[in-house]
Structure formats: structure tokens, C-alpha cells
Amino acid sequence: MRRREFITLLGGAAAWPSGVRAQQPAMPVIGFLGSESPDRWANFLGAFRQGLRETGYVEGRNVAIQYRWAEGQNDRVSALVDDLIRQHVTVIAVPGSTPAALAAKAATTTIPIVFLTAVDPVQVGLVTSLNRPGGNVTGLTTINVEIAPKRLELLHQVIPTATTIGLLINPTNPTLAERLSSDAHPAARALGIKLHVLHASSEREFDSALATLPQLGAAGIVIGTDIFFNSRMEQLAALTVRHALPAIYQYREFAAAGGLMSYGGNITDDFRLAGVYTGRILKGEKPADLPVQQGTKVELFINLKTANALGLTVPLPLLGRADEVIE
Numbered sequence: 001m002r003r004r005e006f007i008t009l010l011g012g013a014a015a016w017p018s019g020v021r022a023q024q025p026a027m028p029v030i031g032f033l034g035s036e037s038p039d040r041w042a043n044f045l046g047a048f049r050q051g052l053r054e055t056g057y058v059e060g061r062n063v064a065i066q067y068r069w070a071e072g073q074n075d076r077v078s079a080l081v082d083d084l085i086r087q088h089v090t091v092i093a094v095p096g097s098t099p100a101a102l103a104a105k106a107a108t109t110t111i112p113i114v115f116l117t118a119v120d121p122v123q124v125g126l127v128t129s130l131n132r133p134g135g136n137v138t139g140l141t142t143i144n145v146e147i148a149p150k151r152l153e154l155l156h157q158v159i160p161t162a163t164t165i166g167l168l169i170n171p172t173n174p175t176l177a178e179r180l181s182s183d184a185h186p187a188a189r190a191l192g193i194k195l196h197v198l199h200a201s202s203e204r205e206f207d208s209a210l211a212t213l214p215q216l217g218a219a220g221i222v223i224g225t226d227i228f229f230n231s232r233m234e235q236l237a238a239l240t241v242r243h244a245l246p247a248i249y250q251y252r253e254f255a256a257a258g259g260l261m262s263y264g265g266n267i268t269d270d271f272r273l274a275g276v277y278t279g280r281i282l283k284g285e286k287p288a289d290l291p292v293q294q295g296t297k298v299e300l301f302i303n304l305k306t307a308n309a310l311g312l313t314v315p316l317p318l319l320g321r322a323d324e325v326i327e
Contacts, residue, residue, distance in 0.1 A: 027062060027063060027064050028062075028063050028064070029063070029066055029090050030063060030065045030090065030092075030093055030278060030282075031065075031068070031084035031089030031093070031111075032065050032066065032067050032068070033068045033069075033070070033080055033093070033097070033100045034067065034068070034069050034095075035072065035077070035096060035097035035228065036069065036227070036228070037071055040232075043268060044096065044267070044268070044271045045271075047270075047271035048271045048272065048275040050272050051272040051273060051276040051277075051279065052278060052279045053275075054275070054276055054279070055276055055278075055280055055282070055283065057279045063282065066084060066087055068080040068083060068084055070100070072202070072231075074099040074172045077099050077100040077103045078106075081107045081108075082107060089111065090111075090112075091112040091113070091278055091281050091282060092104050092108070092112070092113045092114070093113075093114045093274060093275075093278050094114070094116075095114070095115065095270070095271055095274040096117075096267075096270075096271070097227050098115075098119055098124065098173065098176060098227075099173060101113070101115035101117055101121075101126055101139070104137075105125070108136065109136055110136060111136060112136050112137075112138075112281045112286070112287045113137045113287065114139045114277045114281065115137065115138075115140070115274075116140045116141075116271065116273075116274045117139065117140075117141055117142070118145045118176060119141070119176060119179060121139070126139075127292055130292040130294065131292075133287055133290065133291070133292055135287065136287050138277065138287040138290040139277060140273050140277065140294070141292060141294050141295060142265045143264070143265050143296060143297075143298055144225045144250045144295075145179055145180060146183075147263065147264065148183055148184060148222070148225060149183050149186075149187030150263065151222050151248045151249075151261075151263050152165065152187050152188060152191065152195075152222050153187065153191065154248060154261060154263055154300070155220050155222060155246060155260075155261065156191050157318055158220075158246060158261070158307070158312055159219050159246050159312065161219070162193060163192075163194060163219070164193060164194040164195075164216060164217045165193055165196075165219060165220050165221065165222065166195075166196045166198050166213045166216070166218040166220070167184050167195055167196070167197050167198065167221070167222050168198050168199075168200055168209060168210075168221060168223045168224055168229075169197060169224040170199070170200065171199045171201055172201040176224070176226055184197075184222070196216045198212065201228065203232065203235065206232075206236060210239050210240065210245060213245060214243075219246065220247060220248075220260075221240065221248075222248055223236060223247060223249040223250075225250055229249070233249065233251060233253045233257060234253070234257040237249075237254050237255075237258040238257065238258060240259055241258045241309075246260045247259050247261070248260060248261040249261075249262050249264075250263065250264030250265070250267075251265075251267050252266075252299060253267075255301040255302065255303045255306075255326055256303070256326060258303065259306065260302070260303055260306050260310070260312075261300070261302050261303070262299075262301045263298065263300050263301075264298060264299065265295045265298060266297065273293060277293070299323045300321055300323055301322060301324050301325075301326060302318070302322045302324075304325050304327045
């Protein structure tokens with residue numbers, strides 16, 4: 001082989017890898033919109049990434065994730081959704097935030113959207129049906145809002161002499177707040193107790209809201225479902241202990257941090273399942289064909305140490321029903 005032919009052959013071979021690379025599909029990009037900050041959502045993010053791994057996707061290896069954080073301000077979600085759309089993401093994941101899910105639904109009819117919400121997604125207009133979502137939106141619902149009246153009942157069983165109980169809601173999430181309030185009032189009347197609805201949409205408002213309960217004659221508090229509250233469960237639990245208030249929330253983390261009781265689903269597993277659905281869409285499944293998954297398992301946790309500190313006697317039948325008694 002002549003020297004010139006050999007050099008030409010080498011030059012052509014050197015060009016092959018770049019040509020092959022140019023033909024390779026671009027790495028898919030998930031647009032992830034969180035209603036809080038990454039440090040507060042570390043556990044939730046870990047669960048979401050676990051769900052992705054179960055479908056064969058690992059961040060940085062075969063999928064990229066563009067993160068946007070609302071920092072607890074629901075009025076920012078629309079702008080953040082618009083920013084993700086401008087990045088031409090492959091799919092938008094809005095787990096745990098109903099305002100973000102609604103904003104994403106309003107902003108695009110083409111990019112697939114995966115939600116995780118505590119409200120009825122048909123009722124709020126996210127999907128046309130649970131079995132056949134239609135359009136570009138699907139996801140999961142947690143079993144939490146609809147059992148909020150049950151939390152009131154469980155708390156009343158521990159403080160049966162109570163005539164007044166508080167309900168804490170986040171007014172900046174009206175879809176959830178209005179539903180929680182409207183469901184809780186009939187439940188309170190059925191129990192023969194008065195319900196005081198308190199508002200908190202920032203950390204500084206937690207303490208002032210709880211401090212007003214004794215003045216209102218409230219013997220305990222039900223903390224309403226809200227993603228802002230979810231990322232502050234330990235803080236809320238500590239405040240209820242400091243104010244000596246029997247309290248109930250939806251997740252085990254609240255009871256483990258010192259709150260009296262929790263009754264609801266498993267938020268960590270919900271985020272994992274949102275990751276699984278996101279991965280399935282990346283593999284080519286269409287949101288319209290993926291039924292909305294509904295949570296079915298409800299867990300009851302009781303912190304007996306807190307009950308004893310508050311001078312409360314938890315009825316034995318209730319202790320027997322608990323999935324875990326924390327001592």
C-alpha cells in the first residue's frame with residue numbers, strides 16, 4: 001500500500017467515531033419541577049431516582065434532569081413550567097404539587113406530564129378519566145385528602161373530651177385547602193365538636209397559628225394535606241410538642257419526629273412510583289395509555305412516648321390497629 005493511500009485510510013477511520021456519535025440519539029431530558037428546595041426534598045428525590053432506575057434510567061448515564069425549584073412559593077410554578085418548556089425537555093415531572101401539575105397542564109398539550117397529587121385529578125381537570133387519562137397527562141393520586149375526616153375522628157378518640165379542634169391548611173394551595181375545609185366541617189359536626197380553620201403558608205406562621213389554639217379552646221390539631229407541610233414535618237412535629245398539642249398528620253415521619261399520630265399513605269413510595277411512570281414514558285409509552293394509579297394502602301402510626309408526655313391514654317383498640325407504636 002502506498003503511503004498516500006495509507007494516510008487517506010487512517011484519516012477516514014479517524015472520522016468514523018464522530019460520525020457514529022452524530023447518529024446516536026440525544027440523551028432524553030426530564031424537566032423536574034419541585035415545589036420546595038433540593039435540600040428539603042432530598043428523600044423524595046432519592047425515591048424518584050430509584051423509580052427511574054427500576055425502569056433502566058440513571059441520571060447522568062442515560063438520562064438528564066433539569067431541575068426547577070419553587071422554594072415554597074406556588075405563585076412561581078407557572079414561570080418555572082414555561083422555562084422547562086423552553087428547554088425542550090422530553091417529559092415534565094411535577095410530583096407532589098397540584099398547582100405545578102395544573103400549570104403544566106395549562107402550558108403544554110404535547111410534552112408528557114407526570115403528576116403526583118392528593119386531589120381527584122378528574123375533578124380538577126388534570127385528566128378526563130382515571131383509566132383512560134387521554135391527552136398528555138397521567139400520574140398518581142395519594143390516598144390522603146379523602147381520609148382527612150378520618151384523621152379528625154382518630155384524634156378525637158385520643159382526646160374524647162375535646163369540644164374544639166383546629167385544622168391547619170395552606171391558603172396558597174386553594175385546590176387542596178378548600179377541599180380539606182369543606183370535608184372537615186361535616187365530620188366535626190358529626191363528632192359534636194367545633195372546628196377552627198387556621199392558615200399557614202410560611203414557616204414563621206406555624207408558631208403563631210399553633211399559639212392561638214389554646215386561646216380558641218382547641219384541645220388538638222389536624223394538620224391538613226399539603227406539600228409545603230410535607231417538607232417541614234419535623235418542624236411541625238417539634239412545634240406541636242413545644243405547645244403541648246395532640247396533633248395528627250398524614251405521614252409516619254411526623255409521628256417519628258414527635259408528633260402524636262399519623263394516618264395516611266407512604267409519600268416516599270409515591271415519589272418512587274412517579275419515577276417509574278416517568279421512566280415508562282421515556283421508554284415510549286404514552287400518558288394517554290397509562291391509567292392514573294391510585295394509592296390504596298393507609299398506615300396508622302402512634303407515638304406512645306408523646307402521648308404519655310401529654311398525659312393522654314390511647315385506647316387499646318386504637319393501639320391494636322396501629323401499624324407501628326413508637327415508644
